[in-house]
Amino acid sequence: MDEMRMIRDAYGEPAPPTMRETSDARARMFGDERTPRARRVRFGWPVKGGLALVAVGAAAAVAISAAGPGAAPPGSGGSQAAPVDLGKRAVLAAAEQAARQRTGEYWFSDVIHGQSYMIRAETGAYAVVGAHSEFFRWAGAEPGMGEAFYGRDIPSRPLTPADEAAWKEAGSPSKFRVWSNDHYYTYDLSKTSWEVDDPNPAGGGKWLGGRTIEEIQALPTDAKALGEMFFGENWEGANGRPPVQDDPAVREAMKRRLAEMNQPRHKVLRAGRVLQDAPLPPDVRAGLMRALAEQPGITAIDEAVDPLGREGVALASASTSRTVTDEYGAPPEEQGRYGSREEIVFDRDTGEVLAVQQVLTEPGGPYKDREPGFVINYSAIRDAGWTDSRPEPPAKAPF
Secondary structure, X not given: OOHHHHHHHHHOOOOOOOHHHHHOOXXXXXXXXXXXXXXXXXXXXXXXXXXXXXXXXXXXXXXXXXXXXXXXXXXXXXXXXXXXXXXXXXXXXXXXXXXOOOOOOEEEEEEEEEEEEEEEEOOEEEEEEEEEEEEEEEEEOOOOOOEEEEEEEOOOEEOOHHHHHHHHHOOOOOEEEEEEOOEEEEEEOOOOOOEEOOOEOOOOOOEOOOEOHHHHHOOOOOHHHHHHHHHOOOOOOOOOOOOOOOOHHHHHHHHHHHHHXXXXXXXXXXXXXXXXXXXXXXXXXXXXXXXXXXXXXXXXXXXXXXXXXXXXXXXXXXXXXEXXXXXXXXXXXXXXXXXXXXXXXXXXXXXXXXXXXXXXXXXXXXXXXXXXXXXXXXXXXXXXXXXXXOOXXXXXXXX
């Protein structure tokens, strides 16, 4: 038995994803070149596996400990802390807007996912976005209406205007050699066309571990009930209660994993994944936003910016610190301790989820020369929601 896969399947943390698995955890986009369709509704969310947030050096030896909440200055993504009561009012107001959305025949999501890497050039360090991909998914509201998953690579690029200036100062290189997990990898400016992954004309109509649209529509709207369902200590995992295991070691491993998944950062990631992956009714989505805002260790933020430059409000986890060691070969410049937190950014006016992002709170390690607010990785939702006609992935790339 693959014990780690069993634990991941039970509690929602991904192995290296296939296109389908990755697209299943991200979302958004659609440009003006699309064929117009009736009743298009914009909203939703994204990310990969625990929310597609794969930290730099994730395979390196990492020690995690509680840290302070950390504030991040506004600018190129990230957020700035504000009084919690003010931020919570803003988030709850966004939830009210989220409760006013409509439904349709097909659910779609279009998400851009990116991972930040540091380039330490002689002319000055700068950050680039690598592992840069776009994922598109659609599914019919009922079984037999079909479903499909698409993915494409988009060019790597400097993270911010300041990084772009430093990149140009370094001669505008077209390739970026970076330390990624436990090895060096080279990203470049190339892109690929859309590829469809195992389309299923008979699929559709299943979300959140196999729930039908009728079961999704019947979810509670009360924040307390949703908090118990998705964030309670007895949370059963994305696919329902996992089977009882005979092996004591496996049972103990699952117990430890459940405790880890109940930490604030995982609750943020979980909420983001649910909000993007499932066509929740508007009042259920609003209730889930309120439920997350009420969780211990979650801070509401009145001013936040996503990696696409869109302003909104956010819910953020308490900061955690990580230490990258040389156990898996990380070079000296990648080693050290840094702090970060997870954020969900909502559109203030519509309640749409704009992005889920990991934001630096305590510079150090690979990010020793970055400022708080630096976006370590992200899933930005370009578009998501219901439509009455079968969706197609956008032809135009986001960058």
